[in-house]
Amino acid sequence: MDTDVLIVGAGPTGMTLANELLTAGVSTVLVDRLERRTELSKAGGVQSRTLEALDQRGLLEPLLATGDHRVTLGHFAGVPLPFDSNRHHLPWRTVPQVVIEGFFEEHLAAHGLHVRRGHELAGLSQDESGVDAVFANGAALRARYLVAADGAHSTVRSLLRAGFPGEPGTLTITAADVRLGGTEPDAAHTWKGDGHWAAVFPLGVDGRGRQLRRLVLGGPDQLRPRETPVTEDEVRRGLNTVFGTAVQLLELRYARRITNASRQAEQYRHGRVFLAGDAAHVHLPLGAQGMNTGMQDAFNLGWKLGAAVHGWAPKDLLDTYHEERHPAGAAVLRNVRAQSLLMDWAGTRDPEVLAARETFMDLAQLPEVQHRLADVMSGMALRYPMPGSAIHPLIGRPVPDLRLGRVRVHELLRSGRGVLLDPADALAETAAPWSDRVDRTFQGARTEPMLIRPDGYVCWVGAADLEPALEGWFGEPR
Template sequence: MDTDVLIVGAGPTGMTLANELLVAGVSAVLVDKLARRSELSKAGGVQSRTQEAFDQRGLLEPLLATGDYPAGTAHFAGITLTLTRGRHRLPWRSIPQVAIEGFLEAHLAARGSRVRRDHELTDLAQDADGVTATFAGGARIRCRYLVAADGGHSTVRSLLRAAFPGRPGTATTVAADVRLGGDELPTHTWSPDGHWVHVFPLGTDPQGRPLRRLAMGGPGRSLPRDVPVTADEIRDGLRGAFGSRVELLELRYARRITNAARQVAQYRHGRVFLAGDAAHVHLPIGAQGMNTGIQDALNLGWKLGAAVHGWAPEGLLDTYHAERHPVGAGVLRNVQAQSLLMDSEGTRAPDVTAARELFAGMTHLRDVQYHLDDMLSGMGLRYAMPGAEDEPLVGLPAPDPGGGPVRWHELLRSGRGVLLDPDDGFAKVADLWSDRVDRVCRAEGTRPMLVRPDGYVCWAGSPDGPEAALGHWFGAPK
């Protein structure tokens, strides 16, 4: 083997996975077909759960130190969820994808893991022991496992002939990075004739001037993807939504995006796994594509590490599909619902308008906003696990530390499991898995619980103790 894991695609998903494998002590090679990293901002928001995960690896503070990334409030279909402001320790924050990629690439390079660029995959073959990947020019890499993180037009997915059911794109909208001048900008604006513009902060440029991500659409604005977006088109869209109150000062880049919604039928194909946009594509609302891909990587990374080190229990790698496929399907559903309520094609159809008005009224209810926030932020995600039917904590992210004695963002830095043992009663059992799980006793006032390396509770305080859960998630005792 040339490496334990080959990762194809050096976007946020691929680089997050490379870091997870580095933390797990597993060798990985990260390749990308581009000769240099893209400077386009692409996605623009990082949700609470993704920030928690970065914090659990010690990455969040140094990432935030690289620029001005304002915090914001979640929205659903352009309806701001004001009642959720301050609900989580780490609020939604505007961090462009390009900044995350630059930070992660530098972080990996500082630890001796560099992206191999200009590597275009042309073929792959797998057998009982591993995968052989062939690249343009004839170079080959032999690995135990291969992960496709190569985007919505994934070469790996095509080579696998993996089923990718769903809906093709039926319309396009414009996404652009701009500098704007004029009056104070509302985040979401619709005109009576169906034209709309959404504006989000993107931090500042090197001169300290505020940048914004702009999305726009409406009647007659759905053009083929290969038609270039011009400054005049952006100005016309701004006039349609704002009149003369807002002007375009600079167009940094723009592209057309479609409302295609597809998801692979299987996330695992033998020794090959699909993650991020290679596994699911949809209209980019709320940066859910990037955040979902990063969460794919966090779920898969420690499981691949367990398999390489030889202690993975039977079926552990299959839980990647079992846990993440429903999440991806849920994201597609909520994005399609948001697209309908936002009337992204500007139809101004009476049925759509009525549905939006009814829904907007419902969002005045706190429980509705909290439900939507749990879904969008990732903080309410619950994996189906043994014991979840009897224990409300099992399957959820480890409880927000707040001001309490347990700080998961510090305890999980090693990439190992953590057993909270506040009454010091599990020393003998924990010792059997001490090469994979850390036992923590300084947790007065907390419940006993077992947390996986990705930060999810997999056992909590049942009378039978943690032994069955340790075996289920961390394999046979040493």
């Protein structure tokens, strides 16, 4: 073996996974077909759940120190969600994808893991013990496992001939990174009576301290073939159509067309090959859910691959990646389709669509609805199907960031190991055979006994049947 895990694709999903494997002590090779990192900001927001996962690895504070990444206001179908609708201790932040990729690349390099660029995958095969990858530049690698994080047009997925069912794109919108002048838009989303609309979100500042923004333009004028280049005059006309002369285009950094294609891989696991991020699911970019869902794929998969490499993974542990993440991806595709309909992306001004939107806007004024929508958009509504989840509401959910004396639970997860909270100091003998994989703590704990997976999800609560839970998630005892 040249490496334990080969990751194809060095975007947010691939880099997050590389860091998880680094934490797990697994040898990793990370390759990308691009000669250098892109400067395009395909996403601009980080959900509460992703922020929690970064905090659990000690990466949140250094990431936020890279710039002015302000707390941001979420939305569902363009309807703003009040700040107090997010009840979680880490609210959304504006962190452009390009910043996340740069941060991870520097962090990984500081720990000896460098992205191998200019590696375009050309061939793939696998057997019972490993995966062989051949690249267009003549390089070849053999790994125990391979993870496809190579985007919506995944070469790995194509080589596997993996099913990728769904709906093709039927319309396009334009997304651009810009500098704007003139009057500040009154709201993130602005609609015109003729079906044209625009969305404007902050992306932080450039090296000269100038404000950058993500501009999205939709409506009848944007229904063009995806391959048609986006011109500066087109962006300027789109701004003028929605805002008149009140908002001016000062600089166009880049622009691209996006379709409403919606697809999801039938299987996330193919033997020793796994699909993650856009290689596993694609949809309209609403609420940066694509980037965040991909990063959550990586947090879910990383520790499981580490367990398999180190030899203690339970028999079916790697299968739980598909079992847990496929429903999570399907839920995102559903809410994106609903938002697309309610937002009238194509600008049809269909009376039935407008009536549905007006009804939805009325419902969205209710605090209970706002809380539910905020949970969905922040990634906190997810609950993994786990044994015992019908017994206790915490099982299958992210662990609350409890304070145990001077230490927070999230800090205990930075080792990448499981954590057992044992407030009565009564489980030491039971947990001892798993002490090489699970850290036990009891000092300062004012909570029920709780077993937490390395990815921060609660997998057991109570005082009985701890051994089956330990064996089910952490393998045979020593």
